[in-house]
Amino acid sequence: MSQSVTVTKAGMDAAPGRTARSGSAGRRFKRGAASAGWALLGILLSVIMWELVKAVGSVVPFPFNTSDTTMPNVWTMVTGAFQPEMRGSSTTVLQAVIMAAGYSLMIAMGGFVVGVSVGLMLAITMQRFAFMERGLLPFVIASQTVPLIALAPLIVGIGNRFSVGPFEWSTTYSVMFIAAYLAFFPLSVGALRGLHAPTATSLELMRSYAAKPRQLLFKLRFPSSIPYLVPALKVSAASAVVGTVIAEISTGVRGGIGRLIIEYAREITGQPAKVYVAVFGAIILGLVAAALVTAFDLYLTRNLPKEGPA
Amino acid sequence: MSVTSPVSTTAVRATGIWKVFNEGQANEVTALQDINLTVEAGEFISLIGPSGCGKSTLLRVIADLTHPTKGSAEVAGMSAADARQQQRYGMAFQQAALFDWRTVRRNVELPLELQGWSKSARAARAMELLEMVQLADFAGHRPWELSGGMQQRVAIARSLAVDPPLLLMDEPFGALDEMTRERMQNELLRIRQETGKSVIFVTHSIPEAVYLSDRVVVMSPRPGRITDIIDVNLGSRDEDTREAEAFFAGVTAVREALRGRTGGSAARARVGEV
Ligand SMILES: Nc1ncnc2c1ncn2[C@@H]1O[C@H](COP(=O)(O)OP(=O)(O)OP(=O)(O)O)[C@@H](O)[C@H]1O
Ligand SMILES: [Mg+2]
Secondary structure (H helix, E strand, C coil): CHHHHHHHHHHHHCCCCCCCCCCCHHHHHHHHHHHHHHHHHHHHHHHHHHHHHHHHHCCCCCCCCCCCCCCCCHHHHHHHHCCECCCCCCCEHHHHHHHHHHHHHHHHHHHHHHHHHHHHHHHHHHHHCHHHHHHHHHHHHHHCCCCHHHHHHHHHHHHCCCEECCEECCHHHHHHHHHHHHHHHHHHHHHHHHHCCCCHHHHHHHHHCCCCHHHHHHHHHHHHHHHHHHHHHHHHHHHHHHHHHHHHHHHCCCCCHHHHHHHHHHCCCCCHHHHHHHHHHHHHHHHHHHHHHHHHHHHHCCCCCCCCCC | CCCCCCCCCEEEEEEEEEEEECCCCCCCEEEEEEEEEEEECCCEEEEECCCCCCHHHHHHHHCCCCCCCEEEEEECCEEHHHHHHCCCEEEECCCCCCCCCCCHHHHHHHHHHHCCCCHHHHHHHHHHHHHHCCCHHHCCCCHHHCCHHHHHHHHHHHHCCCCCCEEEEECCCCCCCHHHHHHHHHHHHHHHHHHCCEEEEEECCHHHHHHHCCEEEEEECCCCEEEEEEECCCCCCCHHHHHCHHHHHHHHHHHHHHHCCCHHHHHHHHCCCC
């Protein structure tokens, strides 16, 4: 699956992002406004391209179908969002998509929290014991080459037979597990690099203070890993969302945006706009997850140099 | 956990220290060969010598940051390992190595925090030290908002935090410009006057070594060993000291010792007599 490959690369290349951050609140606001402007321009250009392809496709034969049933007009999509989901139902398509996206976001967040906790613990163990790093890291990397499509039914199959006392495994947990499985990797690799980041001088300083291993971790290694942790968290959050949507599709769990896309895709001939609204819902879900991590990032790095490193 | 008075009159005693890196391999380096050195309590000693002669290694052996291949180091009458555990020395490096995520004051508090001092006690102690290095106004700043010289002063304040009887300094002013450097030297001498610390100070600068020290230890590389120890008797230093005859005589004596001239000891006799 190509997803895991991109995740791997991004996790490995994640470098401290201090240099990119700008200074004063005023400058930050200006940059924010500028990027919002560029985003609007991008949306506008996409709309124009879409309609252009449709217009040209209606006169010149194209290698793909540009008819209204597969590529509805942008305006049709917008109005389609506000039509009832089914004949006679009181909820609109947009409402249904928002509900489903919210449900998926909850699952993704659950998977993210589990994945990040596991990833962090793995990184700490690997940093602390060199033999763990040598023994474990190859498995951590190999874990991401297992195709998710093959893994999903397996996890569902195992999980369905799993119950401890009053706790019953449901397929929703399988989805969460898969999200966690994708999310832990970028974090553990990024955190491991971050924990290794302190300079030799800082480490000697702590040793000269006879700092205990726990003090070394909390007073030096954790704080210096933050510039590595933040990009890793972003990739993990994106992975958790992608993992959730894909796992929903391959396990057929109801209620989430993944299943909704499948259901709406079947209705493409009747209401072609619906599936596109659902796809946009999935995209916005990813953006919301990224925004949440960015907010956390601003909080974590509030005390670090805003201009490049000294 | 408060002020420690030196148990013995000897601050540091290094006996027969050898340090061989990569022993038995093709890239074997004898960084230290049979180092014997005694530093009396309250004494200011400089280590000088060409790059790679083992100055940092000797300092790191005394600080128990690395183990000698042979021989032993004693600090304040106990083993180097015990001295480190009991915080009997403070250390300063060429890089100030301040933590970006802490304010200036909380950087100075770091060693106290690790020792389990209460919040108010360590804040008070840190402010006292920042007064001493004249940076009290910058207590709430972040390290990266300070100039290199100011950062180094914070590092010195931090090395004094637990009030250790000994300071180990590895080229602390190496990255500073000449003017700042001279100001920092005066400041260090003043602090040492006020606190009565023993100091081992590594430097590449001959005038710096002579200006600061009671004795200058001259080392030579491959294998790293002590070739000469030059006494400097300049009395109390002030701005005129840098232009005094005795100061130049000291500089000449150290320079000749570094060049390996036997005139070192003859020149040594003249230092402080002129
Ligand atoms: N960890 C190490 N492994 C192998 N060799 C080392 C190590 N540390 C130091 N050495 C070698 O020991 C010798 C002394 O090094 P040291 O850093 O003590 O020199 P120095 O006098 O402090 O030099 P400088 O003035 O450049 O700081 C050098 O030849 C160096 O290559
Ligand atoms: Mg050195």
